[in-house]
Amino acid sequence: MELKLYDTLTREKRVFRPLDPANVRMYVCGPTVYDFAHIGNARPVIVFDVLFRLLRHLYGEGHVTYVRNITDVDDKINARAAQEYPDLPLNEAIRKVTEATDRQFHEDVAALGCLPPTVEPRATENIAEMKALIERLVASGNAYVKADNVLFSVASMPDYGKLSKRPLEEMIAGARVEVASYKRAPMDFVLWKPSKPGEPSWPSPCGIATPGRPGWHTECSAMADRFLWAEAKSRLSQNGLSHPHQFDIHGGGADLVFPHHENEIAQTRCAFHTPLMANFWVHNGFLQVEGRKMAKSEGNFVTIRELLKDWPGEVLRFNMLRTHYRQPIDWTVKGLEEGAKVIDGWSGFIGNCDPVGQPDQIFIEALCDDLNTPQAIARLHQMAHPPVAGLIMAGVTMLGDRIGQEAQRHLKSSAMLMGLLAKTASEHHAARIKAASVDTVAVELLISTRNEARKQRNFSAADRIRDELAKMGVVLHDTKDGTTWEIAR
Numbered sequence: 054m055e056l057k058l059y060d061t062l063t064r065e066k067r068v069f070r071p072l073d074p075a076n077v078r079m080y081v082c083g084p085t086v087y088d089f090a091h092i093g094n095a096r097p098v099i100v101f102d103v104l105f106r107l108l109r110h111l112y113g114e115g116h117v118t119y120v121r122n123i124t125d126v127d128d129k130i131n132a133r134a135a136q137e138y139p140d141l142p143l144n145e146a147i148r149k150v151t152e153a154t155d156r157q158f159h160e161d162v163a164a165l166g167c168l169p170p171t172v173e174p175r176a177t178e179n180i181a182e183m184k185a186l187i188e189r190l191v192a193s194g195n196a197y198v199k200a201d202n203v204l205f206s207v208a209s210m211p212d213y214g215k216l217s218k219r220p221l222e223e224m225i226a227g228a229r230v231e232v233a234s235y236k237r238a239p240m241d242f243v244l245w246k247p248s249k250p251g252e253p254s255w256p257s258p259c260g261i262a263t264p265g266r267p268g269w270h271t272e273c274s275a276m277a278d279r280f281l282w283a284e285a286k287s288r289l290s291q292n293g294l295s296h297p298h299q300f301d302i303h304g305g306g307a308d309l310v311f312p313h314h315e316n317e318i319a320q321t322r323c324a325f326h327t328p329l330m331a332n333f334w335v336h337n338g339f340l341q342v343e344g345r346k347m348a349k350s351e352g353n354f355v356t357i358r359e360l361l362k363d364w365p366g367e368v369l370r371f372n373m374l375r376t377h378y379r380q381p382i383d384w385t386v387k388g389l390e391e392g393a394k395v396i397d398g399w400s401g402f403i404g405n406c407d408p409v410g411q412p413d414q415i416f417i418e419a420l421c422d423d424l425n426t427p428q429a430i431a432r433l434h435q436m437a438h439p440p441v442a443g444l445i446m447a448g449v450t451m452l453g454d455r456i457g458q459e460a461q462r463h464l465k466s467s468a469m470l471m472g473l474l475a476k477t478a479s480e481h482h483a484a485r486i487k488a489a490s491v492d493t494v495a496v497e498l499l500i501s502t503r504n505e506a507r508k509q510r511n512f513s514a515a516d517r518i519r520d521e522l523a524k525m526g527v528v529l530h531d532t533k534d535g536t537t538w539e540i541a542r
């Protein structure tokens with residue numbers, strides 16, 4: 054099946070063909086670890102987890118390399134550490150902040166059903182690669198040293214700005230570019246800067262005496278290059294594949310298009326003389342809360358951690374995936390309530406069915422159409438409501454044996470592919486299923502069919518229907534006045 058993805062760089066939806074189908078390569082910008090992740094941070098993590106899962110389904114589990122970095126050197130981290138641990142030496146305080154935040158982040162995204170990426174490189178463990186990249190850029194005349202900083206010269210790259218397609222003046226105004234005396238031009242950006250005493254620092258590149266640290270943009274170019282190109286090229290040449298200096302997919306939130314991704318492209322293309330950094334640039338849209346922009350000052354700043362106290366991870370995930378990833382999303386409590394109902398309904402329908410079958414084709418087709426998760430979810434809905442009436446027409450014996458179980462397995466494997474049922478229903482939902490509303494029409498239909506079967510003394514069929522209902526969480530009571538039912542407690 055063909056996967057199509059929308060590429061921000063070319064502004065078109067195209068068929069995705071990996072450079073090496075045996076090793077599909079994707080890079081996604083990860084968190085800066087200084088505070089609890091908020092629900093806006095969760096969006097790219099969930100969206101690209103779905104893409105990762107889909108790529109694994111299409112190309113095989115062992116044939117996708119997903120790199121998501123951890124930014125553990127940043128001004129925000131330094132500020133946070135100084136504020137939180139004023140009595141500790143800064144480097145020690147920083148370690149405490151980054152370690153705790155890193156752990157929280159991983160716990161949070163695991164609860165959201167996200168698979169761990171193949172590699173999670175840390176900025177501080179890739180300083181040598183960043184310095185090498187910076188020295189290449191200085192050597193090629195794309196960067197210069199000024200007052201112990203190394204800066205990228207935007208003027209040295211004639212087609213800078215292709216990703217965001219904005220005129221230079223607009224970019225300067227929009228990004229509130231820092232005008233500094235050491236810059237040749239306002240748009241020039243920092244690749245390396247001197248550290249103040251006490252701040253994290255490394256010996257500087259380019260013969261600069263003052264120790265310093267890398268700029269944020271530099272990190273991603275260096276780490277993507279190390280883990281998605283340098284490590285892949287020997288495999289490519291061994292297999293007789295051409296190996297242009299690029300990889301398949303670069304992802305992140307739309308807020309990163311400018312300046313972060315624009316600058317990543319500038320660095321990588323100029324350092325390695327390559328016309329492209331990644332073949333596809335995939336960006337998820339913005340998130341707002343209850344119709345308003347999320348901000349600490351608005352008082353509607355929601356962390357993943359807070360939400361997980363009230364909602365299971367898959368309900369949060371479901372709520373995120375109900376909106377197509379490129380559309381803006383409005384995060385509401387109402388949406389969460391609806392999501393909880395749907396997930397509970399599915400879990401009740403699936404019960405403990407086993408083994409897992411193949412995901413549904415129509416469902417996969419929806420995901421292959423630029424990750425159309427709303428359409429994929431609509432398909433899951435359909436699967437969760439097998440045509441009970443049609444089933445009865447076809448004869449009761451069909452129910453337990455074929456249609457019911459097949460639909461269950463199909464729904465389960467499809468929902469699992471999207472990470473919506475990471476655990477079995479029984480583990481995760483036992484308590485919630487009891488409270489879930491069941492499809493009463495279906496229950497009544499099944500009961501009347503069972504009564505019909507009993508009248509005909511077809512007790513095996515009647516028992517199968519009772520078992521089916523039990524899987525839906527429905528308990529029957531046969532009395533001399535007829536059959537009543539209730540949700541199992």
Ligand SMILES: [Zn+2]
Nearest residue numbers: 082083273313
């Ligand atoms: Zn990045």
